[in-house]
Amino acid sequence: MSNSMLSREPDSKESWRIFRIMAEFVEGFETMAPIGPAVSIFGSARTPPEHPLYKSAEEMARKFVQRRLAVITGGGPGIMEAGNKGAFEAGGVSIGLNIQLPHEQKPNPYQTIPIDFRYFYARKVMFTKYCNGIVGFPGGFGTMDETFEILTLIQTRKIDPIPVVLFGKSFWAGLLEWMKTELDGLYISPEDTSIFRVTDDVDEAVKWITDGIENPWWGQKPRPGGLAIGPDGAMD
Numbered sequence: 001m002s003n004s005m006l007s008r009e010p011d012s013k014e015s016w017r018i019f020r021i022m023a024e025f026v027e028g029f030e031t032m033a034p035i036g037p038a039v040s041i042f043g044s045a046r047t048p049p050e051h052p053l054y055k056s057a058e059e060m061a062r063k064f065v066q067r068r069l070a071v072i073t074g075g076g077p078g079i080m081e082a083g084n085k086g087a088f089e090a091g092g093v094s095i096g097l098n099i100q101l102p103h104e105q106k107p108n109p110y111q112t113i114p115i116d117f118r119y120f121y122a123r124k125v126m127f128t129k130y131c132n133g134i135v136g137f138p139g140g141f142g143t144m145d146e147t148f149e150i151l152t153l154i155q156t157r158k159i160d161p162i163p164v165v166l167f168g169k170s171f172w173a174g175l176l177e178w179m180k181t182e183l184d185g186l187y188i189s190p191e192d193t194s195i196f197r198v199t200d201d202v203d204e205a206v207k208w209i210t211d212g213i214e215n216p217w218w219g220q221k222p223r224p225g226g227l228a229i230g231p232d233g234a235m236d
Contacts, residue, residue, distance in 0.1 A: 024122040028097075031115055032130040035093055038070035039209055040127045042146045043079025043137030053168065054082040056202050057137055060167075061086030061094075063206045069213075070095060072131055074123075075107050075114060079137045084110035097123050124149060133209035134164045138171040154195050155188070163212025164196040165205045172198055 041061065047054050061071045061083040071087035073080040075096025087094035088110035096111035100118050107114060117123040127146060136147040147166070153159040166172045176198065184190055197208045 021119055021122060024117055024119055028115055028122060028126045031113060032126055035070045035130060037132045037213060038072050038130055039064050039133040039135060040072040040131040041079065041083035041135045042139060042143045044139035044143060045076045045078040045080060047078040053079065053137055057082035058086035060135065060202045060205060062090040065090035065092030067210055072097065072127060074099065075111060077106060077108055079139065081108035081110065084108050088112060097126050099123055128153065128159060132213045133162050135205060136166045138168045151195055155192050161216050163209045165208050166196050166198045167205055169198055169200050
């Protein structure tokens with residue numbers, strides 16, 4: 001590490017960034033609060049419309065809307081577009097939490113409620129705070145980050161237990177095998193792998209999510225409109 005990095009002068013503009021961050025939280029809270037029960041769909045921005053996974057995400061979103069659930073995505077192309085498209089064309093609430101990126105992220109046209117974010121962490125709070133279920137489609141680092149953050153929050157009971165589906169058995173198989181051989185019983189408890197369900201079937205995924213919303217784990221009841229942040233900072 002260079003001496004220049006160690007002796008960096010404080011930036012007087014840093015403290016003003018707090019207000020920009022606060023503005024993203026305020027806009028997100030005020031916009032998302034009235035949406036009612038919702039499902040967040042994660043997945044790759046690089047999945048083309050002709051891909052079977054795109055079609056599955058589109059169909060799944062449509063079926064969530066038929067069950068009176070809003071659909072939340074990252075607002076971009078690929079799986080995100082498919083989720084928004086399915087919800088939009090079914091006449092439902094289709095939310096896009098758009099992130100400003102130098103490449104890849106371009107808002108898709110199927111959003112009934114678009115919200116723009118500069119900061120990933122503000123955006124991720126909206127995914128978590130206002131959803132009652134999660135579906136993780138195949139994707140890259142962003143999808144893994146979002147999915148495992150949710151699993152961590154459920155595991156540590158920082159949020160109410162919500163149903164989680166990992167869609168695409170062949171994609172997740174290697175990771176799940178690694179979890180069983182390298183993590184299970186040593187770095188995670190055996191019951192932690194029961195937090196989620198893995199499937200290739202759209203109807204099974206929809207049923208797992210809707211059943212989990214209606215009959216949540218650990219005897220807790222779902223809160224209409226999503227989760228709330230408690231005084232200790234936990235989402236409860």
